[in-house]
Amino acid sequence: MIVAAHQVAEARRIVAEQHQLIAKLKAFKRPTLDAERALKAYLSSLKHLEDHERKIRMEDKPKKRETKKLQSN
Numbered sequence: 549m550i551v552a553a554h555q556v557a558e559a560r561r562i563v564a565e566q567h568q569l570i571a572k573l574k575a576f577k578r579p580t581l582d583a584e585r586a587l588k589a590y591l592s593s594l595k596h597l598e599d600h601e602r603k604i605r606m607e608d609k610p611k612k613r614e615t616k617k618l619q620s621n
Contacts, residue, residue: 549608552601559594566590 566587573580 549601549604552597552604556594556597556601559590559597563587563590563594 566583570580570583570587573583
């Protein structure tokens, strides 16, 4: 789960940087099509990583409950 969280954080950083790049390109009146296409791909990857992380957390919750029950007995 730690690896998934790290990947999500990294993907969010990349998305934020891409937004900044697009803003800079627009400020200098430069074409943004390629940067916007890349952003779309990054956002898609981020969504998949977030979904995967969420799935891992959901699968991990029952395991934690079982561990707590065993520890309390």
